[in-house]
Structure formats: C-alpha cells, structure tokens
Amino acid sequence: MKQAISSDFKLGILGGGQLGKMLTLAASNWDVNTYVLDPNPDCPSKTTATDLTVGSFNDYDAVYAFGKDKDVITVEIESVNIEALRKLEEEGKQVFPDTKALSIIQDKGLQKQFYSDNGIATSDFELFETTADIRTAIENGTVTYPFVQKLRTGGYDGKGVAVIKSETDLNLLLEGKSVVEQMVNINKEIAVIVARNTKGEVKCFPAVEMEFNPKANLVEFLFSPAAISEAHENEAEQLSRSIVEHLDFVGLLAVELFIDNDGKMFVNEVAPRPHNSGHQTIEGNVTSQYQQHLRSILGFPLGSTAITLPSVMINILGEEGYEGNVVYDGMEKCMTVEGAKFHIYGKKITKSFRKMGHATVIDKDLESAKKKANYIKEHLKVIA
Numbered sequence: 422m423k424q425a426i427s428s429d430f431k432l433g434i435l436g437g438g439q440l441g442k443m444l445t446l447a448a449s450n451w452d453v454n455t456y457v458l459d460p461n462p463d464c465p466s467k468t469t470a471t472d473l474t475v476g477s478f479n480d481y482d483a484v485y486a487f488g489k490d491k492d493v494i495t496v497e498i499e500s501v502n503i504e505a506l507r508k509l510e511e512e513g514k515q516v517f518p519d520t521k522a523l524s525i526i527q528d529k530g531l532q533k534q535f536y537s538d539n540g541i542a543t544s545d546f547e548l549f550e551t552t553a554d555i556r557t558a559i560e561n562g563t564v565t566y567p568f569v570q571k572l573r574t575g576g577y578d579g580k581g582v583a584v585i586k587s588e589t590d591l592n593l594l595l596e597g598k599s600v601v602e603q604m605v606n607i608n609k610e611i612a613v614i615v616a617r618n619t620k621g622e623v624k625c626f627p628a629v630e631m632e633f634n635p636k637a638n639l640v641e642f643l644f645s646p647a648a649i650s651e652a653h654e655n656e657a658e659q660l661s662r663s664i665v666e667h668l669d670f671v672g673l674l675a676v677e678l679f680i681d682n683d684g685k686m687f688v689n690e691v692a693p694r695p696h697n698s699g700h701q702t703i704e705g706n707v708t709s710q711y712q713q714h715l716r717s718i719l720g721f722p723l724g725s726t727a728i729t730l731p732s733v734m735i736n737i738l739g740e741e742g743y744e745g746n747v748v749y750d751g752m753e754k755c756m757t758v759e760g761a762k763f764h765i766y767g768k769k770i771t772k773s774f775r776k777m778g779h780a781t782v783i784d785k786d787l788e789s790a791k792k793k794a795n796y797i798k799e800h801l802k803v804i805a
C-alpha cells in the first residue's frame with residue numbers, strides 16, 4: 422500500500438456527517454488527505470475535509486466514480502452502496518471495513534443471524550416480511566408481548582425501532598422487512614469500541630455506559646468508565662473480540678451491549694465505524710476512536726485505549742418543537758464549566774432531537790463530571 426502519510430495519498434470517506442467531520446480532523450493531524458462523498462453540499466465535513474464530492478453514497482455510479490482514484494475507502498455510515506464497493510474491491514481497491522462485513526452489518530436480520538450462527542449471545546429473534554405476518558405470529562402464539570420490532574435496513578437513532586408492550590401498541594408496527602426480538606429487561610446499556618488492524622492486532626476501549634432520552638429513544642448521556650464489574654468488563658471485551666475475529670474485520674467496530682436484571686449480557690447491535698459511544702475518547706482516552714480507526718485501516722499499529730480521565734459525554738440535541746436555522750442559547754454560561762469541551766457539528770437546521778453537537782466533561786471524579794454535564798443539559802438549548 423502507498424504510504425498513508427505522504428503528499429499524494431487519498432483516503433475516501435463515504436458520508437460527511439459529524440462522524441466524518443471528526444475523522445477528517447484526526448486525519449488532518451497526520452496530514453492525511455481526506456475526500457468525502459455526501460449528498461449535502463453543507464454537510465459537517467465540508468469545512469474539514471480536503472475535498473467534498475456532492476453525491477449519494479447510496480448510488481452505484483456515484484460511489485464507483487468516487488472510489489476509482491482513492492487509495493483506501495472507508496465509511497462513516499453503514500447504509501452505503503455495497504455493489505459499487507464490491508466492484509472497487511474486485512478491481513484491487515482497499516475497502517475497510519470490507520463489503521462482506523458491511524453487508525452483514527447493514528441488515529439487522531443478517532446481523533442477528535451472524536450472532537446466532539457464531540454462538541455470540543444475543544436476544545432471541547425471528548425475521549418477518551410484513552406486519553401482517555407479525556400479527557399472524559402473535560395470534561399463533563409464536564410472538565409474545567412485550568417485543569421489539571426493528572426494520573432490517575435504514576434505521577438510526579432509534580428510528581426504525583418499535584417497542585410493542587401490548588396489543589394497544591400494535592399501531593406502532595413498522596411496515597417493511599423486520600426483525601422481531603424478545604424484549605430484554607435492561608439493567609444497563611454499555612458499549613465497547615474495538616479496533617482490528619490490517620495485521621490482525623485487536624484492541625478494545627474500556628466499556629462506557631449509556632443513558633437514553635426516554636422520549637427520543639436515543640443516547641443522551643454517556644459515562645466513561647462504565648460502572649460494571651470486572652467480570653462484565655471482561656465478558657464485554659471477549660464478545661467484542663469474538664465479533665471482529667469471526668467477521669475477519671478491519672477497522673473500528675462499535676459494539677452495543679445489554680446487561681439484563683439477572684446480570685446476563687447480550688449483544689444488541691454493532692456499527693462498523695466511529696460511533697456516538699466513543700466521542701469521549703477524544704478528550705478522555707490516550708487514543709481517540711478516530712485516530713484508532715485511521716491506525717486500523719492505514720496499516721499502523723493500534724494506539725493505547727487507556728482512560729486518561731473519567732468523562733461524561735452529553736449529546737447536544739435539538740430542543741423539541743423547534744425547527745429552522747439553529748441558535749445555541751446559553752453557550753456563554755456553559756463555557757464556564759471547567760473541563761467541558763464542545764463539539765458543534767455545523768448543521769444549519771435544527772429539528773426536534775436532532776444531534777447537533779456534543780460536549781465532553783472530563784474530571785478526576787465521575788460524579789462531579791455528571792453534575793457538570795447536567796448543568797450543560799439544563800442551560801444549553803438548541804432552538805431556531
């Protein structure tokens with residue numbers, strides 16, 4: 422492979438959202454040239470990438486044309502055109518993660534099948550073509566309440582997930598091919614970010630704990646390290662290692678896990694890219710998830726994942742009920758919080774619960790960091 426740190430190397434990134442932006446910023450520190458493909462000419466990566474090509478990462482021709490002159494191609498979103506990437510792979514391009522892993526992860530049905538085929542603990546599930554089939558299965562008693570229905574493709578940030586507790590929730594069922602999962606009695610939701618490089622070296626970041634916004638069903642707070650036993654920490658690491666090894670994966674993989682009320686651990690889902698549950702690594706760990714992703718796909722040794730200071734990450738979400746040109750109200754007060762680092766993604770338009778930015782608070786004491794993060798939640802309002 423051409424030396425990644427050289428003047429003529431081109432890293433192609435499908436997607437130019439906030440994850441792409443933070444990835445291009447990390448690449449810029451090493452003077453690695455980044456080329457981004459995104460349909461939005463004003464996407465967050467616009468100001469940070471070496472160059473932005475406006476086009477759809479779901480479109481065969483756009484992805485193929487984009488990839489042709491890049492040295493390595495990676496993604497910041499999993500819903501990309503796999504056929505074009507496969508053609509580029511066949512022509513000798515390096516695509517990390519590869520299309521075999523991407524095509525499994527892109528489809529929540531294939532993902533669940535992969536876990537059960539490889540003995541990786543996950544909640545029981547069944548695949549369905551239509552909501553009518555789910556209703557029939559309920560009548561036959563093969564599907565019982567409560568359950569969680571997920572569209573196999575295209576979901577994100579809790580969109581594409583329906584929690585069905587009883588018959589009265591059946592109107593929430595989503596039309597399309599889906600997975601129906603047994604509801605887990607969740608005690609904690611944790612995540613492990615694991616990287617595997619081109620030589621097969623594997624490193625995991627210590628587990629983090631997530632707290633969800635109950636209304637939006639997306640992560641609001643993240644705590645690093647997670648308050649879990651050493652046994653659970655080891656189990657989470659073993660599961661994460663097992664997934665990357667069974668997938669023969671190269672790149673960064675975020676593994677979302679549940680610990681239930683009996684202390685049993687299940688894999689929920691994985692994402693083949695930097696992830697919301699690794700934002701705090703920028704300030705709270707020796708190596709950030711973005712640097713680690715670059716190390717893993719560019720042929721470098723992996724960096725230390727050790728925590729330097731406890732941290733709390735808070736997603737800065739669009740205030741409910743506001744839509745339009747964004748205003749960050751209360752920023753001045755929040756800038757006084759010691760140890761708070763702000764990342765504003767640069768999305769022009771805010772919407773209810775849209776991820777507009779995040780803040781990470783680092784502190785010697787996690788409890789004190791939580792108080793500071795709560796202060797930010799109360800005082801920073803994203804309005805239009």
Ligand SMILES: Nc1ncnc2c1ncn2[C@@H]1O[C@H](COP(=O)(O)OP(=O)(O)OP(=O)(O)O)[C@@H](O)[C@H]1O
Nearest residue numbers: 544569576577578579580582602603604605639690
């Ligand atoms: N089997 C389950 N039992 C209980 N709760 C679940 C189950 N599956 C999902 N959930 C809840 O719904 C949330 C969203 O599910 P999931 O992570 O599959 O969807 P997603 O849209 O891909 O989310 P994101 O993009 O935020 O990661 C989970 O974090 C969890 O809180």
Ligand SMILES: [Mg+2]
Nearest residue numbers: 579677689690
């Ligand atoms: Mg999830």
